[in-house]
Amino acid sequence: MTFEARELSPDRSVRDLFGAELRRYRERAGMSLRRLADVVNYSKSQLARIEAAESLPYDDLPAKLDACFGTGELFARLHALAKREPFPDKYCRVIGEIESKATTIKEYASATIPGLLQTRALAEESLRLGNPYASDAEIETLVQARIDRQALLDKPKPPRCWFILDEAVLRRPVGEAGVMRRQMSALVEAGARAHLTIQVLPFAAGGHAEAGGSLMLYTLPHQPLRAYEEGSHSGTIIEDQNDVTIRRENYDLLRAMALSPRDSAAMIRVAMEDWTPCEPPLT
Template sequence: MYASRYALFGARARRLRVAAGLTQAELGAAVHVVSTRITQIERASGAKPTLELARALDAVLGADDLLVELWPYVYREAFPDWSRKFMAYSERAVVIRQYAAHVVPGLLQTEAYARTVLSVGRTLDGRQQLEERVVARMGRQTRLGAADRPELWVVLDEAVLRRPVGGPAVMREQLERLLDTATESHLTVQVLPFDQGEHDVMGGSLTLLTMPDDSEAAYTEGAHYGQLIEETGEVRSFALTYDRLRAAALPPLMSLDMIRSVMEDSHRGANVPSRSERRRLAQEQLQQSGGGRLRGGGRRVPRRRPRP
């Protein structure tokens, strides 16, 4: 019995390396890492391997994708128990429908945005776990470019666009990523504007997964919890709720226009000085040019000439 999935991955890698007649140094050279990195992997110590490294090891060792298939299980260990089953389901889903109340869904996050989102929360246990979660999240996105990629439909609450996660630069890059979905036929993004008012999923986020056998599951998530629902009646109820949200949201083209507008407004806002800053700059310019000071309303007060 192995202590963790990482330990199982390391044991499999070592067994394959020995069967191939390679030393750790030879295997490291073949996959372009130092031999100590191979030692760490086989002992399940240090940073976990990236998906790219798992693929390289598979290719060199002729493992027929064994290590690649183990890789997702290794990285799920970095996430809370309640999210692991959902991740396993989503990796097989053929259709994914999501409503996001607070942040951009993981499958559409940029790395900088993901790092910011994953760096907060009570379930995080140190920097190494943060890095593992970021690598895992970015690794999951590779499926969007695969031959068996799912159909992804996302409804974003307007709050998702307006919350400056990570600061202006990070948020601008993230909004640009959302705009890129316009060129991807399997991705659809809608925005649910504030003026639609209250709805049934205000407290958290909702995901509906359609599996290859046409069965469905629902997943609800809050800040520190998540629940996978498989009971047919409950899933049907959540599907109806999602359809109502999708109907209330802006159409896809209008949604992209809104994302673009928010991005441009945020960019302008980040570069426009505040009112007090503008007054200070104006006052300095007037003083440098010999002009008068400004009244509160912005009018120039001429300097008094000395009496003769």
């Protein structure tokens, strides 16, 4: 079967740019993937995935590519940038191509407050938990990238957003009590905005099909509905419309099981009071 090269979008991410440059220099040198694989001691399938921006190479490959093509430190520098990219893998496509253009965003969150609603303090605490070996500068880059996403909620014509929060995200501490209290206050304020609706799915609702992960549904102009499911370390864009329909039905059921927006705001206020830092005992 003939291999058909995937069309690349080098302006999408550094990872895509790495793949596009790899293909450009390989084709300029008149080398097939198999021939390049022999030269750099990689498998053809590995190189194909790297060219398609589906994976990053191991740390030894960029230097081999620079030596092979005589490109100085081009691939080494691109590789260093790609590893620090705030939104790697498929999530970069979700942020850059889908979320930023959506007219409607619907999200169910079971583990943490959605990034679009997080305060800076909660974002920092969450990202430190997920990146325990990152430097302060790397964490700050990730935090700022997350906060920058929220600008779409303040556009002149912002997307209509609907958030369903599992009760667990109100109760599980992330950082100190003060961080959680300020986050609950921010949720109350967000829920009062005309284009945002926040509902809480209480523990009493029981089990459901989307338990344990996060689900996003995106409506874009003149395009079919897209779904995105995310776990703690991976995410999947879903475009097959039969599969999207299943997720949409799951979301509709969650919305029916959740508290009303008014009752949800009341529960969030109760959680906010529960997160009031305790005063030290008098001595």
